[in-house]
Structure formats: C-alpha cells, structure tokens
Amino acid sequence: MKQENALFDDVLKAAPEDFLRSWLSEAEQSGESASLAKTATHDAREVMSSLQEALRADADLTRFDDAAWGRTRAVLSELSQSRAAQGASAGETSYFVLAIKKPLFAGLREALAASPQRAFDALWAASTLIDRMAQWTATTYQRSREDVIQRQQQELLELSTPVVKLWEGVLAVPMIGTLDSSRTQLVMEALLTRIVETGSELAIIDITGVPTVDTLVAQHLLKTVTAIRLMGADCIISGIRPQIAQTIVHLGIDLQGITTKATLADALQIAMKKAGFVVTRAAA
Amino acid sequence: MCRQMVRKLTQQIKFTLVDQTKMITAASELSRNTVVYGGGGEMRWQIVSQGIKTGLRLWFEDKGPGIPDVDLALTDGWTSGTGMGVGLSGSKRLVNEFEIRTAVGEGTCVTVTRWK
Amino acid sequence: MERIPILKMGKVLLVTIQVDLQDQVALALQDDLSAQIDKTGASGVLIDISALEIVDSFVGRMLASISGIANVLDATSVVVGMQPAVAITLVELGLSLEGVRTALNVERGMAMLAADDRNRIDD
Numbered sequence: 001m002k003q004e005n006a007l008f009d010d011v012l013k014a015a016p017e018d019f020l021r022s023w024l025s026e027a028e029q030s031g032e033s034a035s036l037a038k039t040a041t042h043d044a045r046e047v048m049s050s051l052q053e054a055l056r057a058d059a060d061l062t063r064f065d066d067a068a069w070g071r072t073r074a075v076l077s078e079l080s081q082s083r084a085a086q087g088a089s090a091g092e093t094s095y096f097v098l099a100i101k102k103p104l105f106a107g108l109r110e111a112l113a114a115s116p117q118r119a120f121d122a123l124w125a126a127s128t129l130i131d132r133m134a135q136w137t138a139t140t141y142q143r144s145r146e147d148v149i150q151r152q153q154q155e156l157l158e159l160s161t162p163v164v165k166l167w168e169g170v171l172a173v174p175m176i177g178t179l180d181s182s183r184t185q186l187v188m189e190a191l192l193t194r195i196v197e198t199g200s201e202l203a204i205i206d207i208t209g210v211p212t213v214d215t216l217v218a219q220h221l222l223k224t225v226t227a228i229r230l231m232g233a234d235c236i237i238s239g240i241r242p243q244i245a246q247t248i249v250h251l252g253i254d255l256q257g258i259t260t261k262a263t264l265a266d267a268l269q270i271a272m273k274k275a276g277f278v279v280t281r282a283a284a
Numbered sequence: 285m286c287r288q289m290v291r292k293l294t295q296q297i298k299f300t301l302v303d304q305t306k307m308i309t310a311a312s313e314l315s316r317n318t319v320v321y322g323g324g325g326e327m328r329w330q331i332v333s334q335g336i337k338t339g340l341r342l343w344f345e346d347k348g349p350g351i352p353d354v355d356l357a358l359t360d361g362w363t364s365g366t367g368m369g370v371g372l373s374g375s376k377r378l379v380n381e382f383e384i385r386t387a388v389g390e391g392t393c394v395t396v397t398r399w400k
Numbered sequence: 401m402e403r404i405p406i407l408k409m410g411k412v413l414l415v416t417i418q419v420d421l422q423d424q425v426a427l428a429l430q431d432d433l434s435a436q437i438d439k440t441g442a443s444g445v446l447i448d449i450s451a452l453e454i455v456d457s458f459v460g461r462m463l464a465s466i467s468g469i470a471n472v473l474d475a476t477s478v479v480v481g482m483q484p485a486v487a488i489t490l491v492e493l494g495l496s497l498e499g500v501r502t503a504l505n506v507e508r509g510m511a512m513l514a515a516d517d518r519n520r521i522d523d
Contacts, residue, residue, distance in 0.1 A: 232508065
C-alpha cells in the first residue's frame with residue numbers, strides 16, 4: 001500500500017466507532033432531519049468500509065474517477081439517491097459527506113504531530129479526496145432529482161394529450177395548453193400510433209384549448225397533418241376561435257387545404273359523413 | 285451501408301424509436317452525399333456525453349470537390365427535389381447539432397449530433 | 401443481385417418492400433414494374449412499405465418515381481403501411497412525396513385501386 005493510503009487506513013481502523021460518532025455528530029450540525037439520522041449510521045459505515053477497501057487496493061488519492069474507487073462511488077450514489085427521494089436538500093446531502101473531514105483531519109493531525117510538513121500534505125490530500133466525494137454525491141443527487149422531474153413532466157405531457165376514439169374510424173385529440181415542438185412530437189407519435197392500431201382514417205385535432213396560434217404553432221400543426229396524410233389518413237382541425245381565425249389570415253398562414261371547423265361537434269359531423277354514416281333521429 | 289452500424293449504436297444508447305429513425309435517416313442521407321457528390325468518403329462515430337446528457341456524434345467526410353455555396357445548399361431544396369438539397373437541409377432538421385466544413389477543392393466534412 | 405418480387409393479384413401488381421433498399425435493387429424494381437405493367441396491362445400498383453423502417457430521400461424519390469411511371473403507363477398506384485416513425489421523419493426531412501397516394505394498409509389500398517378501376521371503366 002502507498003504510504004499515504006496506509007496513513008489514511010490507519011486513521012480509519014484505529015478507533016472506528018469513535019470515528020463514526022465524530023462524523024455523525026458533525027453531520028447533524030447541518031440539521032439533518034431525524035428520519036435521515038436512522039440511515040445515517042448505516043450509510044456512514046458503508047462509506048468507511050468502501051474507503052478502506054479502495055485504500056487497501058492502492059487507489060490513487062488524486063484520481064477519484066479511477067475504477068479502484070468504484071465501490072465508494074456506488075455507495076455515495078445510493079445514499080444520495082435515497083436522500084433525494086426522501087426530500088433532503090442538496091446541501092444536507094453533500095454536507096453529510098464533507099463532515100467526514102472532522103474525524104479524518106483530527107486523526108491525521110494526531111498521527112503526524114511530529115512532522116507538520118507531512119501533516120499539511122496529508123491534510124491537503126484528504127481534503128481534496130473528500131471534496132471530490134462530495135462533488136460526486138452532489139452530482140448524483142442532481143441527476144436523481146432531474147430524473148424525477150423529467151418523469152413527472154413526461155406524465156403530465158401524456159396526460160394532457162389523450163387520443164380518444166370518437167367513432168368507428170375517427171380519432172380525436174383535444175390539445176390543451178401551448179403547442180411547442182416537444183408537445184407536437186408527442187401528439188404526432190401518440191396519434192399516428194393509434195391511427196395504425198385502430199385503422200382510423202380520420203383524426204380530429206381540437207385546438208380549443210390552445211391559447212395562441214402563431215406561425216410557429218401553425219407550423220407544428222401543419223407538420224402533424226402532413227404526417228397523418230403521408231400515412232394515408234386525413235385530418236380535420238376544430239376549435240378555431242374567431243380570434244385565431246383572424247390571426248391565421250393576418251399572418252398569411254396557408255392551411256394547405258386542411259378542413260377546419262369551429263367546433264368539435266361540427267368536425268365530428270363532417271367525419272361521419274366522410275365515413276359514410278348517416279345520423280337520423282328516431283321518431284318520438 | 286452504415287445504417288446497421290448507426291442502428292446498433294442508437295439502440296445501445298437507447299434512443300426512442302423516432303429518434304433512432306431520424307438519426308439513421310440522417311446518416312443515410314449524409315453518407316449518400318459523400319458517395320454521390322464527394323466520390324466516396326468515410327463515417328466516424330462517437331458516443332458523447334455532456335453533463336448528464338448522452339448522445340451520438342457522427343462525422344461524414346469526403347475528399348470531393350467541396351461545396352462552393354454552403355448557404356445555398358442548406359436552403360430548403362425540397363420543392364425542387366434535387367438530391368443534395370433535401371439531404372443536407374433535411375438532415376439538419378433531423379439532428380440536434382449540425383456543423384459543416386467545406387471548401388472548394390478541399391472536400392467536405394459534416395458533423396451531426398443527436399442527444400438522447 | 402436480389403430483385404424484389406412483383407405479385408399479380410387480378411389487375412393489381414403488388415410489391416412488398418421488406419429490406420433497406422440498395423440503390424441497384426431500387427432501380428431494378430422500377431424497371432421490372434414498368435415492364436410488368438406493360439406486359440400484364442395492370443391497372444393498379446400497390447407498394448407495401450409496412451416493413452420499411454427507414455425511408456430516406458432516395459427511397460422517397462423512388463416511390464414518387466414509381467407513381468409517375470405507373471401514371472404514364474395508365475395505371476394508378478398507392479403506397480401503404482407507412483410506419484409512424486417514418487412519417488414523422490419524412491415530414492422533418494421535408495419530403496412531400498407529392499403525387500404519391502397513400503393508404504393505411506393493404507386492405508384500404510386495394511379498395512382505393514378498385515375504386516379507381518371502376519371510375520376508369522366509366523370513362
């Protein structure tokens with residue numbers, strides 16, 4: 001084992017329970033909530049054991065990205081993920097890791113009391129290593145939160161663009177909210193897939209819930225319609241409010257022969273007619 | 285062609301089906317360009333990452349005559365329907381990042397990137 | 401070199417494209433189809449692309465080409481089974497496939513060609 005690694009390992013194995021206690025009490029200073037304190041001890045032990053494993057495998061203290069530190073990284077990822085899920089803040093999570101400095105520095109200072117220069121070097125190495133560990137923890141934390149947010153966004157997006165079957169061969173998509181490119185992508189994918197699955201030849205896109213239609217939005221709509229037509233189906237756009245109609249004319253947007261209707265009801269009527277259905281009211 | 289390679293790579297990175305299709309189609313267009321207009325060329329690939337994003341970067345390089353007016357080549361040629369126009373400008377829309385380096389007599393290199 | 405088989409079903413020529421088209425195979429297909437339309441007096445051509453996962457500008461041009469050729473030879477044509485991912489990509493590519501008629505599946509495509517044929521008889 002390298003000299004410095006051996007030094008660190010000695011500090012860790014000299015009095016592990018004291019080390020642990022000192023670490024945890026320091027971590028509590030950041031105000032870690034009680035529920036986290038339960039897992040804190042287990043987490044700390046895992047970190048300590050992974051550190052010892054890496055040190056003994058002669059891991060390079062300056063290169064935390066090396067394979068030798070793999071288990072430590074994995075342990076830190078896990079604890080940051082679980083803390084993220086439990087609602088701990090990024091600060092609390094990284095402070096937990098930083099708190100190990102207290103017992104580690106104390107141990108090193110004691111071991112090297114006779115040689116201040118070496119002590120400085122060792123403390124510096126320890127500090128850098130722990131900072132990298134905290135950095136890794138913070139990044140993983142960030143990643144987990146972003147994954148959660150992304151998943152929630154996706155669910156929200158999917159919930160707000162349901163494709164419904166209005167009639168035999170007629171599908172409808174009520175669009176609600178602003179129509180941007182990622183929304184359009186989602187609608188296109190969902191709608192086109194359903195068209196193939198149900199063999200529906202007509203899709204009604206209702207834009208009653210779309211607040212504004214500018215050139216960009218119109219482009220997104222046109223793309224969707226073109227894709228539908230390419231596949232061999234057709235499309236009606238309904239829910240065109242008077243203001244939107246004005247905007248469309250003003251901006252000179254060419255709707256390329258797409259049938260447009262003011263209401264979903266009108267669109268359904270046209271769709272049924274196209275599909276060859278006749279609706280009559282039963283005699284009272 | 286290089287399609288199988290690109291398909292394998294996009295599946296490895298776990299692109300959605302639509303993104304896979306877009307990337308493979310762009311690769312098809314660009315490699316066709318190197319053959320038709322550049323007298324043959326090569327494709328290089330690299331899996332890239334930026335922070336937490338993962339993506340695929342492809343380079344299409346040929347030692348052909350180069351493109352004299354890139355801006356013109358990049359304007360939508362779809363109504364005129366001639367080969368290069370659609371291939372270049374179309375590919376640009378299929379990817380997230382698009383870069384082209386070309387000069388008359390010095391060949392062309394197109395770099396495209398798509399993020400997951 | 402493999403050639404794509406052309407099946408005859410009544411007055412319709414049926415082509416199923418199942419692999420990524422190599423240039424030569426595509427060109428051979430155009431030749432074969434023209435010859436077949438002429439030889440059989442077919443009134444309709446149905447091209448099934450439901451197995452095609454990638455349609456680039458070359459394939460797009462080929463499909464447009466076949467439609468044009470069929471037209472000139474007094475037959476109608478229809479392309480069926482385009483996959484959603486392909487449609488989305490084609491739109492982004494900017495390929496309008498103008499002049500190419502499409503239908504959702506073989507069934508609808510055949511119905512379309514049959515209707516064309518009926519109209520033709522009335523001429």
